[in-house]
Amino acid sequence: MFLCLKRATAACVLTTAGAVALAACGAPDAPRAVTAPAPAVTAPSRPPTLAPGPGGLTPVFVKAAGARDRTVALTFDADMTADQGPRAAAGERFDNPRLIRTLRRLKVPATVFMTGRWAEEYPRQARAIGRDPLFEVANHSYSHHAFTEDCYGLPTVPASGMRADVERAFTAFRAAGIEHPMPYFRFPGGCYDQRALKALSGTGVTAVQWDVVSGDAFATDADAVARQVLDGVRPGSVVVMHCTRSAAPATEEALRTIVPELRERGYRFVKVSELI
Template sequence: MAPGAPTLTPRSPSATPSGTPTPSSTPTPSPARTDRPGASRATNLMPVIQHGPRGPQRIALTFDADLTASMRRRLQAGTVKSYYNDQLIAELRALRVPATLFLTGLWMEQYPDRTRELAKDPLFELGTHTYDHRAFTKHCYTLGTVPRAEMLTDVRRAVVQLDRLVPNATRWFRFPGGCYDGTALHELAPAGLTAVGLDVPGADGFAKSPDPIVKQVLSNARDGSIVVLHMHGGDNAPYTDEAIGPIVRGLRARGYELVTVTELMRGR
């Protein structure tokens, strides 16, 4: 945690303009709960959801805003113009697509005004994606690894950053690369967060065109799916904005309703 940052008290999500549940309506899944679709079943662990109810024709599109130390150096050097894909957000708004956005602490530090703007849009809800996108297991793609002793501090640091910009933010969280194990879930249990998994990876990271992204999502999405894409654009995810239109139209043509993670887990 950054010097002087407040200590977090675990809490259930509070009501926000983006439709986050109140504690009285839909609490964050407890680690002891076993009746939520796709949820982890062990006690004393951070709870994990991999998907929503498989019955209703509802799908949650989610977008990660990664920003690592090396990405920030490229940004500062002018090698990359921006790690905010404003065209993607414009497409989501034009198509009226609800989405859940997972932001790293570094990304929020780089784009505080954008974070506040996204939080005010009723289409979107915001969650966290660690502080600097290091992994919580070894050998997770090419990501660095957060030492066990620093795991809770790293995650809380991002939550504090989000809370400073967005009062009453959600308690949804996503692991970088989708990589975690029992050690990580144990260390992060005190954070009071619920991890949102990767039911359908969108394969937009370093894609060479929008076509494989569209094919990947439309070929694998089904009732209750949580689709994982990226909203930072730049050199890491350059074609997500071009793929999102065909994805949305394809899913809606099949009768799917697109919702936030919170709405998906309400199971309506």
């Protein structure tokens, strides 16, 4: 995933309860039937999302504006485009298990924006991330093709196929065993326009951008990545990073500097859902 400077802003729990009738039968002097309420069953609460924009446009979240407490969300894009299967078969690694292990070791909550193609290539890893309460999985499209023209050389999804591409990613998540993907979407390359926002209207997703660019894409200097993040973070920030070994080889090492330093400054790491 590459970076784009376009930004936009936008600013139930259901419970079910049943009753179980315990019927008595037999002799005339048998006790009367007793009706006892079943324990209340609470459905999982819907993750927080932003209200649609004017005309029902897909809302866009950039950061927690006006946040007073020192919270920061580290987000990681698990990128793999639809046509990179042969490269993976030849040995290129689009995953980064070591980075995930480091997040677990440091107990850092994080949001992973995953492409459907990545989930298909690494289903066991996708399932493990999706079932780990430390993480949440969100949608980064199926194909990692751009939703606008001229987006860092990425192939382009036609407007007529944008919604289907997002829905196909959710289908790939379910097939991999991710039971509760979040209703958040990150545009490939971060590139979007009014046409893209309109195309995704009605999907129920909130588009999630960022205010801190880590610069880890294709970077080999972990110290430089760490400095860029540490210089940019403010209360309520969303940091964009990557968890692909081939495209972001320095990210895991940079994390080992970023996390303790931000904690020393009093920051608490949260998932995007908590910021929203």
